[in-house]
Amino acid sequence: MNNNNPSKQTRSRRDRPGQTRRTVIQGALAGGLAGLAGVVPLRRARAAADASKWPKDAFSQKKEADAIKALYGKTPEASDKVSLDAPEIAENGAVVPISVSTTLPDVTSIAIIVSENPFPLAASYPIPAGTAPMVANRLKMAKTSKVTALVESGGKVFSASKEVKVTVGGCGG
Amino acid sequence: MASTIRVRAVASGDTTEVQALVQHPMDSGFVKDAKGQLIPPHYIEVMEFQHGGKTVFTAFWGPAVAKDPYIKFSFKGAHKGDDLTISWVDNKGQSDSLVGKIL
Amino acid sequence: MRRAVMLGLAMLALAAPYALAAESQAADAVNPQADFKAFRKYFTERFPKVPLNDFVNGPYSMDAGLRKQWEEIDAFPPYQFAVDKGKEMFATPFADGKTYADCFPDKGIGIRQNYPYFDGKSGEVITLDVALNQCREANGEKPLDYSKDDMAALTAYMAFTSRGKPFDIKIPDDPRALAAYQKGEEYFYTRRGQLNLSCASCHVQNPGGHLRTEVLAPALGIVAALPIYRSEWGGMGTTSRRLTSCNSQVRATPLKPEDEQYRDLEYYLSYMSNGLPISGPGARP
Numbered sequence: 001m002n003n004n005n006p007s008k009q010t011r012s013r014r015d016r017p018g019q020t021r022r023t024v025i026q027g028a029l030a031g032g033l034a035g036l037a038g039v040v041p042l043r044r045a046r047a048a049a050d051a052s053k054w055p056k057d058a059f060s061q062k063k064e065a066d067a068i069k070a071l072y073g074k075t076p077e078a079s080d081k082v083s084l085d086a087p088e089i090a091e092n093g094a095v096v097p098i099s100v101s102t103t104l105p106d107v108t109s110i111a112i113i114v115s116e117n118p119f120p121l122a123a124s125y126p127i128p129a130g131t132a133p134m135v136a137n138r139l140k141m142a143k144t145s146k147v148t149a150l151v152e153s154g155g156k157v158f159s160a161s162k163e164v165k166v167t168v169g170g171c172g173g
Numbered sequence: 174m175a176s177t178i179r180v181r182a183v184a185s186g187d188t189t190e191v192q193a194l195v196q197h198p199m200d201s202g203f204v205k206d207a208k209g210q211l212i213p214p215h216y217i218e219v220m221e222f223q224h225g226g227k228t229v230f231t232a233f234w235g236p237a238v239a240k241d242p243y244i245k246f247s248f249k250g251a252h253k254g255d256d257l258t259i260s261w262v263d264n265k266g267q268s269d270s271l272v273g274k275i276l
Numbered sequence: 277m278r279r280a281v282m283l284g285l286a287m288l289a290l291a292a293p294y295a296l297a298a299e300s301q302a303a304d305a306v307n308p309q310a311d312f313k314a315f316r317k318y319f320t321e322r323f324p325k326v327p328l329n330d331f332v333n334g335p336y337s338m339d340a341g342l343r344k345q346w347e348e349i350d351a352f353p354p355y356q357f358a359v360d361k362g363k364e365m366f367a368t369p370f371a372d373g374k375t376y377a378d379c380f381p382d383k384g385i386g387i388r389q390n391y392p393y394f395d396g397k398s399g400e401v402i403t404l405d406v407a408l409n410q411c412r413e414a415n416g417e418k419p420l421d422y423s424k425d426d427m428a429a430l431t432a433y434m435a436f437t438s439r440g441k442p443f444d445i446k447i448p449d450d451p452r453a454l455a456a457y458q459k460g461e462e463y464f465y466t467r468r469g470q471l472n473l474s475c476a477s478c479h480v481q482n483p484g485g486h487l488r489t490e491v492l493a494p495a496l497g498i499v500a501a502l503p504i505y506r507s508e509w510g511g512m513g514t515t516s517r518r519l520t521s522c523n524s525q526v527r528a529t530p531l532k533p534e535d536e537q538y539r540d541l542e543y544y545l546s547y548m549s550n551g552l553p554i555s556g557p558g559a560r561p
Contacts, residue, residue, distance in 0.1 A: 048268050049221040049231075049260040059235040087345050091335075091491075092507035092561040095239040097348040114237055118203060122237035125246075131229055132188070136245035138349070140201060140237045168490075168508060168561070175364070179356055196357045198510075240510045241354040 058121050064113055067121040068150065071111055072157045076150055079104065079158035084149040086164050090141060093166040099136035104153035107133035111152075116145035141166045180273040182257050189275055190247040191222060191230070193259060201236035217242065220261040224251050224275075251275050306454045308447050308547060311461065315548050318480070319496040332500035332555040334493030338484030342491055346559060355432055355505035355557040358425070358512045362433025365426065370415040376430075379411035388431075388438035389554050392543045393446060394453040401456050401539040404431055405514060422533035423520070428503045428512035435503065435556030443500065443554070445547040460544030463537055464495075469528030475541075490561065499545045501558025508561060515542060 058070035068076060081103045090096045100110050110133060111124040122139045133151065141147075141164060148161040177196040182189055195217065202214030220232040229248040251257070253275055260270035319331065326337050336343040366384065369375050377383035391404035402410070408430055409419035420427040447453050467474045475495065478487055483494035502515045513521075516533030519541070523530035531537055 048270055049219040049262045051219055051262045051266070053231070054218040054233055059233075087341055089341055091342045091345050094510060095349065095354075095507040097243075097345050099245070117237050118201075119235055119237065121235055123235065124233040126231050126233075128228060128230070130250050131246060131248040134246060136243070136348070137232075138239040138243045140199075140239050142203075175360060179352075179360075181352065192352050194352050194354070194356055239507075241357065243349075243352055243354075245352075 055124060058124065059119060061121065062119060064115050064120040064148075067113060067119070068157075071121065071124060072109070072150070072152060074157045076148075076157040076159035079151075079160065082149050082151050082158050082160035084147065084160045084162050086147050086162050089165045089167070092168050093141040093143070094168070095138050096141050096164065096166075097136070097138050098147065099134070100149040100151070101132075101134040102151045102153070102158075104133065104151055104158060106154045107151055109150075109152035110135050111150040112137070112139065113148040113150065114139060114141050114145050115148070117142050176271045177269045178259050178261070178271040178273075180257065180259060180271065182251075182273055182275040184251055184253045184255075184275050187249050188247055189224075189249075189251040189257075190245070191257065192243070192245045193220075193222075194241060194243050195220070195261060195269075196241055197261075197263065199234075199236065199238055199240045199242055203236075215263060215265055217261045217263045220244065221259070222246075223258040223260075224248070224255060306458045308454070308457055312548060312550065315496065319483075319494055323484075323494070329553055331494055332497035332549070332552050334498060334501060334558070334560065335484075335491040337494065339491045342561070349559050353505065353559045355503075355512060355559060358429045358432040358503075358505065358557060359436045362429035362431070362436075365430055366433055370412070370417050372415050374415050376408065376411055379414065380407070384434065385437045386441060388434045388556070389441040389443050390445070392539060392546055394448055394450065394456060394543070396448065396450060396452075399452045400536060401460075401543040403515065403534065403539050403542055404434060405516065406534055406539065422514055422516040424514075425512055428514045428517075431503045431514060432512060432557035435554055438554040439556070440553045442551045443546055443549045445543070445550055447547060456540045457544055457547065459537065460540035460542070463541045464544055469523065469526035471526040471528075473526045475522070495545065495548070497549045497552045497555075499542060500549055500552055501555045501560070503556060504558045504560045506560045512557070 055071060058067050061067035061070055083101045084098070085100070086098045087096065098112060100112065102110075107127050109124065109126050112122045113120045114122050117140070123137055125135050127133055144163070144165045146161050147164050148159050151158045179194045180191065181193075182191045197217050198215055199217065200212045200215040202211065204212050206212050214236050216236045216238065217234050220234065221228055222230040230246045232244055234242065255275045257273045257275055258270065259273060260268065262268040320328065323337075330337040333343075333346075336346045366376050377385075380387055388404055391407065392401045394400075395402045405422055405427055408427070409422075412419055420430070447457055464475045467477065478492045479495035479498060483492050485492050499515070502518065503512055504518065505512050514533075516538065519538050520530035520533060
């Protein structure tokens with residue numbers, strides 16, 4: 001992945017007709033690499049999402065335990081204070097609505113693991129102060145799998161799991 | 174023309190609930206096209222929401238997030254009429270951003 | 277055991293509306309009104325707990341677990357982008373300066389529930405998709421591919437402007453219109469393909485049941501949610517896309533998009549849904 005290559009093309013690569021134009025800010029993150037010829041200017045926002053913060057290591061792990069270790073470096077303990085809302089049978093593995101909430105205090109992170117996916121870590125959400133410890137998202141599941149919600153609270157990691165049955169896989173199967 | 178980002182941010186008292194939907198293929202890299210070739214991975218890695226210069230939410234996503242991804246979260250401290258700045262960047266370095274209004 | 281009993285009942289019930297239709301044909305007159313009543317009665321009696329208007333939600337009227345997922349997705353649905361794009365397309369003038377609004381009654385807003393209609397001049401059923409292309413061609417534009425995203429975006433927008441409006445399909449007192457209706461009805465009940473299934477096999481005999489991994493939608497109201505965003509497709513699909521894939525799924529050779537037979541089928545199904553609200557564009561598995 002070459003996020004900082006200033007010579008990359010600025011064109012959007014999607015080939016659907018009438019696609020919405022996407023601003024490419026290749027290399028034009030605040031300061032530093034300014035003055036790149038041919039870069040489409042930022043439309044409005046001053047600060048773009050920072051790709052360098054992405055936890056690459058955790059997302060590359062193929063085993064659930066390794067992903068959790070890479071993300072938190074701690075072993076989770078099951079807690080009924082973590083609520084994982086996921087369907088019993090997914091209507092389609094390509095789009096599974098899943099949400100996590102918790103009554104645990106001082107939450108600093110929520111993450112979701114899909115054990116049977118090629119890369120178990122599906123998503124990770126740092127929770128800053130002032131933000132509710134809750135997230136709803138839609139994930140892909142390759143097949144029937146245990147889904148685990150991880151919540152980092154007060155420096156420890158807690159979890160809740162549920163099995164979600166998938167009959168039509170979300171990875172093209 | 175149109176942004177890839179759609180947002181609904183509603184303030185209720187001190188709490189603002191944010192829902193966002195983003196137009197993005199979120200290709201996992203595991204799906205083959207009609208010719209049997211693997212479609213390379215192309216997915217949003219980071220999505221950020223900012224209010225008053227502060228990051229109120231960050232999403233770190235991998236290829237297992239569904240196409241045209243959706244996110245919902247809520248945070249405190251914003252008021253109706255405030256701006257909410259949203260941006261994303263994907264594994265190919267493409268990005269988009271939007272400033273939405275909190276209703 | 278229960279399933280076998282239900283299928284048995286379904287078989288009997290399946291015969292009922294067609295038998296009524298057959299009777300009325302024997303009397304030398306196609307009787308859409310009688311068919312309509314029998315069709316409606318069949319579904320409402322089979323699913324007494326489903327509110328009438330809920331049938332337009334397809335599999336979600338049949339399965340609570342699926343419904344919950346659908347409600348979550350529909351709260352901020354992926355077809356949003358198609359609707360937005362369709363709105364933009366709709367407002368963009370053709371090269372000759374006219375717009376789609378100039379081709380349709382009420383400027384094309386809130387009219388989807390009136391399609392398909394029978395065109396006395398051409399003697400054919402005109403669906404919304406066909407009407408849109410007729411508009412384009414009348415204004416010197418190339419027609420859109422019936423199976424692709426642009427058509428889906430336009431029809432998604434038009435369906436959206438008609439959300440909640442009840443189907444109002446008319447069959448004029450014209451033997452050609454009645455013939456088109458009848459052809460649509462016959463197609464619906466005819467088995468085809470390697471799997472030897474008719475539309476009715478799934479959508480009349482076994483709604484709420486499973487066809488491999490899918491929960492089957494009831495035929496009543498089945499066209500109300502079109503066009504649809506299917507998670508399976510990761511995108512939008514027009515009526516044509518849905519019908520051709522239904523044919524492929526029973527291993528029958530699909531017809532060409534908007535083939536006269538498909539249009540007759542849509543005419544029949546839409547008439548059967550008269551009074552039910554447009555729910556499109558719809559999100560589906």
